[in-house]
Amino acid sequence: MADPATAPFAPGSVSIRIYLHDGLPAPEIVRHELAQAKRAVEVGFDGVMMGEHHGGFPGYIPNTIQTAGWMLNAMPHGWVAPAPVLLPLKPWALIAEEIAWLSAAFPGRVGFGAGTGSWQADFDIMELSKDDYIETYHRSLGLIAKALRGEAEGEFAKDWAIIHCREAPVPLVTASATPRGVRAAAANGAGILFESMTAPERLRELAGKYRDAGGTGPIILIRRVWMGEGTFGRQDKQMGVYRGYGSDTTAQYWQGNQLINGEADEVAERLAEAARDVHADAINLRIQVPGVQPDEMMDQIERLGPMVAKLKAMWPWA
Template sequence: MRIGLFLPAAQFPGQSHAEVLARTVEAAVEAERAGFDGVWFAEHHFMSYGVCPSAVTLAAYVLGRTSRIAVGTAVSVLSNQHPVALAEQAALLDQVGRGRFRLGVGRGGPWVDLEVFGTGLARYESGFVESLDLLLAALTEERITGTATFPFREVPVVPRPLTGPPVVVACTSAATAEVAARRGLPMLLGMHAGDEDKRAMVEHYARYGPPDPGHVAAGVAHVADTRAEAQRVLRTAMPRWLGPGLAGYVPVDDRPRRPRDPEEYAALLCRIHPVGTADDCVATLTATAERTGVDHFVLMVDGTGDPALTRENIRRLGAEVLPRLRG
């Protein structure tokens, strides 16, 4: 079983951007010391849900601060950027990171980002497959030519990847799962999905793609001396982030949007993910792996927003949970 950290750079009330980013980098460095397999950063724009607008940039910095751990994006949003530019950055990090970089990509949403960056609603609604295929071409071929949305003459791709950074695709629908499957790319399943939803996505994927490509599932993890204490801590802290954070998703058009209730969402995350004693965390992750077939997890460990509690959580998970899962 592979266990990594999912670090969205969540901003809690009263925290500066500098404090959030320092906590995020500190967590990544602590993860390597604690024995985790990887750290994954999220891309968000114009919101406190996550204050990292470039997961690739933050991944590059953390590659320089670490020596062993894999470093990835969960995810870089294809609807906001040129896929060849992202492929160039990924190839560069694959080279200088000596194969430690992982590239997670996603469709994103119908958010105001599309207006700010000038990519437009069509890139979100119908352009994901074209963008993904051009990205993959730039990571696997020596020369590429443009497409209908991205017209350009044939060019060489420089630099070439060292290993070809592993690509995973964020999947929240059966249609996207099928896109990933037909290209043999593993899925990244969101932390909102319970075991039944994950299993359904994995089964749908298997109808069109390889049986075990190495899917990744995001979740939340917090270890304490009792299950009640672990859940109390997160159910108290996380709504303070989720409330203003989720409100930052602003549609680019007039489509209605009903945000999740932050307290209900925090309760759901505590219920379906490893939140409790070390025994609880081992049991939850083992059961999820058995039910879904997924054995690679990336866990949000800074759900309190407190740097000291985050460090303690990482250390306890590393010492009390990881060895038992791997054994």
């Protein structure tokens, strides 16, 4: 088993998000994904996350669980978490099986993040109705959470990897930005993955609701960073994409570009302040948006290494 200090989503951990570089041949895209994940843990990141969308949605990965396996095989150490995986798009049992067997293959190095999804094209591509997708998500979340603790029922409970989860549960977080979402996370023993667009005061309120509901898992804050001069134009463009399909419920709390840029000391201090502001106890960093080239991404990973060391030295926030 992995050291608890470096387990997926552990308090004090600093992880990175990996995205696709659009417009390249698929084999080149995969090569860059794996090289970036490998280098990230070599320079000091604890783990890697990636999010799901389909149909060539800019930057996102359609096969997150499969990609997690490729990354784990390429990385000398560190953890990987497909986060979020969009639960309404697949049968819950299939998701649980794939994650449980991946965890069996890479003990202590696999985490899992659940999300609802809201982009209509994802549902169209999968030939699924979007009707009641929120209810589908909540039902699937409960069943997957039980399975990844080794508490599945019926025939499904006979799966060997699910049985193994009794002694080696898979850490679970949810990409939640609503009161109902954080209460569901608490009820299912999951942590929280807070996205990068919602205003800090709203996230702090949701963190309080999560703890009040009995949530004991990690609260992970995603933040956009850039070492040196910022890429504000490219960041603003990506935020516009999200605004084009985000739900009104969550979008009402979004605010302007929260990109953190500068040199190592400044970026570490601002990230620590951001985490304290929302009562987060781990950080997940996003560098890439469409337009960022592979050589820029790798340069940023290299430059972030010293910053990550400075940021970790500031734990715990309390």
